[in-house]
Amino acid sequence: MKQHIELSPRLRLAADLVPQGARLADVGTDHAYLPACLLLEGKIPWAIASDLRQGPLNRARETARQYGCGDKMAFRLCNGLAGIRPGEVDAIVIAGMGGETIAQILEAAPWVREEKIPLVLQPMSSLPELREWLEKNGYAIAREQLAQEGDTLYVVMGVTAGEMGEQTPGQLWAGRQSRDPLRGEYLAQQERKLRRAVEGMAKSRGEETQQRRRELEQVLSEISAMKEEWQKWQM
Ligand SMILES: C[S@@+](CC[C@H](N)C(=O)[O-])C[C@H]1O[C@@H](n2cnc3c(N)ncnc32)[C@H](O)[C@@H]1O
Incomplete structure (x- = not known):
């Protein structure tokens, strides 16, 4: 057994x-x-x-x-x-x-x-x-x-x-601040994923897609700020 x-x-x-x-x-x-x-x-x-x-x-x-x-x-x-x-x-x-x-x-x-x-x-x-x-x-x-x-x-x-x-758009996307040692890499991955999505949407002319692009840009800037804060906290 x-x-x-x-x-x-x-x-x-x-x-x-x-x-x-x-x-x-x-x-x-x-x-x-x-x-x-x-x-x-x-x-x-x-x-x-x-x-x-x-x-x-x-x-x-x-x-x-x-x-x-x-x-x-x-x-x-x-x-x-x-x-x-x-x-x-x-x-x-x-x-x-x-x-x-x-x-x-x-x-x-x-x-x-x-x-x-x-x-x-x-x-x-x-x-x-x-x-x-x-x-x-x-x-x-x-x-x-x-x-x-x-x-x-x-x-x-x-x-x-x-x-x-209430969670902010960035927190909905990437969770709240945690002390997990993998958090920095997770935020970097999410940032790359969002950037690709935003760039892909930039080519479209549809109003709905542009609205979604603006929302994701907001999430992206929040996640970039979270990542910077994380990096400072690591130093
Ligand atoms: C990818 S497997 C995950 C197995 C295991 N929990 C793990 O994390 O490794 C997903 C399993 O969830 C089952 N599943 C999907 N929807 C479900 C539902 N509504 N209720 C119960 N089981 C469900 C599928 O049949 C499948 O066996």
Whole structure:
């Protein structure tokens, strides 16, 4: 029987933000490496591995079998949190999905906010949309950290019910100031991405595109200022 799972840096960071001793739901689990790893490490006593599709859920069962932790796991085939009842879990991970999908999953499960369940969210896209949705729907981003895999930086958020105050356009785009050592590189990447988008839009004559270009220019100047502040803080 295999005893140890080596998580990728992205999943390792998400796993590290799970509270000790929590009964965990891993939504969109696919291979279920994260909950299986935390069970093997003894950090959590029990987990629900859930997925929208049968193929990934079969992979989750296979991981549990290989690592001998199936007796501490339940498997649910469901959309988001639809198959998980309030009171069953103390923490939820939603990793490896688009920010808009994560927001839809939370929108459909208001009990998560009412019960103040701690969340670990790892969006792959639409981060500004997710940050804005959280702000406007009674969630606060308590922390954001970064994980690096090759050239890609992944954001992992620790989120709880609460007020976080209004985020500026730049903060929606790049998160609030954090002391993560990868923050400088993250801001530089976002700056490059925004600059490319703004330059691409400059060629278009459409009023809608020009309006969007002006908005992104504002975000770009805010992020450049954040990056400068970060560099000063590093000296
Ligand atoms: C890219 S995998 C991520 C797997 C793992 N969480 C990770 O971060 O490595 C995304 C998984 O989410 C599942 N998924 C997508 N939308 C979902 C939804 N609305 N509810 C539950 N699972 C969903 C997919 O079937 C897929 O297995």
